[in-house]
Amino acid sequence: MITLDGKRFLVAGASSGIGAATALLLNRLGACVIAVARRADALEAVRSASAQPENFLIEPFDLTAQIAPLNAWLKAIVARTGLLDGMVHCAGVCAMVPLALVDDSHLTHTLSTNVLSAVRLAKAVLDRRHNTGKGASLVFIASTAAQHENAGLAAYAASKGAIVSLVRSLACECAPRGIRVNALSPGLIPTPQTEKLFGESLAARAALYPLGVGTPEDIAQTAAFLLSPAARWITGQNITVDGGKGLL
Numbered sequence: 001m002i003t004l005d006g007k008r009f010l011v012a013g014a015s016s017g018i019g020a021a022t023a024l025l026l027n028r029l030g031a032c033v034i035a036v037a038r039r040a041d042a043l044e045a046v047r048s049a050s051a052q053p054e055n056f057l058i059e060p061f062d063l064t065a066q067i068a069p070l071n072a073w074l075k076a077i078v079a080r081t082g083l084l085d086g087m088v089h090c091a092g093v094c095a096m097v098p099l100a101l102v103d104d105s106h107l108t109h110t111l112s113t114n115v116l117s118a119v120r121l122a123k124a125v126l127d128r129r130h131n132t133g134k135g136a137s138l139v140f141i142a143s144t145a146a147q148h149e150n151a152g153l154a155a156y157a158a159s160k161g162a163i164v165s166l167v168r169s170l171a172c173e174c175a176p177r178g179i180r181v182n183a184l185s186p187g188l189i190p191t192p193q194t195e196k197l198f199g200e201s202l203a204a205r206a207a208l209y210p211l212g213v214g215t216p217e218d219i220a221q222t223a224a225f226l227l228s229p230a231a232r233w234i235t236g237q238n239i240t241v242d243g244g245k246g247l248l
């Protein structure tokens with residue numbers, strides 16, 4: 001049984017889906033959670049479902065639009081709450097667009113949300129004044145879309161491949177400080193994002209996995225492990241959590 005008592009984690013994309021499940025699980029395991037996303041009302045709804053609402057802090061922030069204030073914003077959070085033991089970057093967007101219809105706005109939106117916001121947030125969290133140093137852990141949600149063939153996902157698949165590569169470089173850079181950096185690649189999980197993407201065909205697609213339909217909680221459990229001291233010798237990895245789909 002993992003416990004995260006006394007730890008403090010920022011979860012980006014905590015208002016929905018995998019990020020919400022991760023924030024709730026970390027909080028249930030004893031951690032103080034700083035929940036970040038654009039929609040304050042949705043973050044508030046997640047907090048109202050938390051095991052320790054007094055340990056679940058809401059910080060509405062747009063990770064693609066509020067670029068210049070990011071470091072000062074995090075500095076103020078840390079001054080109020082204390083140094084971070086790590087973060088999980090779950091903020092992301094996905095749209096299925098054939099290449100002929102991919103335009104600059106789609107590319108910029110996808111790469112800015114899925115990659116640039118992750119790099120910027122990592123930079124702010126890894127500032128020595130903002131984290132606990134040795135033992136801290138960063139987790140980035142990538143996707144099996146970076147590993148498997150999926151028509152219509154050029155921008156999304158590229159963005160998730162970038163996350164896997166980012167993690168390897170950051171892991172090398174952070175290892176001398178005792179800080180671990182890993183990626184987690186989920187298969188298809190029913191969430192608001194995939195409901196929008198697949199509509200009525202989602203349930204049938206999700207049920208094709210050898211171990212059946214996965215849940216946001218399945219991904220959250222792996223994120224919690226990667227953040228915990230139990231994963232102290234794991235860094236630079238991309239952990240696939242896909243109900244055995246990769247075996248097919």
Ligand SMILES: NC(=O)c1ccc[n+]([C@@H]2O[C@H](COP(=O)([O-])OP(=O)(O)OC[C@H]3O[C@@H](n4cnc5c(N)ncnc54)[C@H](OP(=O)(O)O)[C@@H]3O)[C@@H](O)[C@H]2O)c1
Pocket residue numbers: 012013014015016017018019036037038039040042061062063064065090091092093094113114141142143144185186187188189190191192193194
């Ligand atoms: N579900 C799956 O099958 C699956 C599979 C593989 C990988 N993933 C990845 O897992 C992550 C979470 O996906 P999900 O399915 O849980 O999606 P989701 O339910 O749509 O959640 C996405 C989260 O990202 C936040 N977000 C988006 N743009 C943001 C911005 N500019 N600033 C701050 N927060 C922002 C959203 O909050 P606001 O709208 O409130 O800002 C929301 O909390 C994504 O990176 C996704 O690509 C999902």
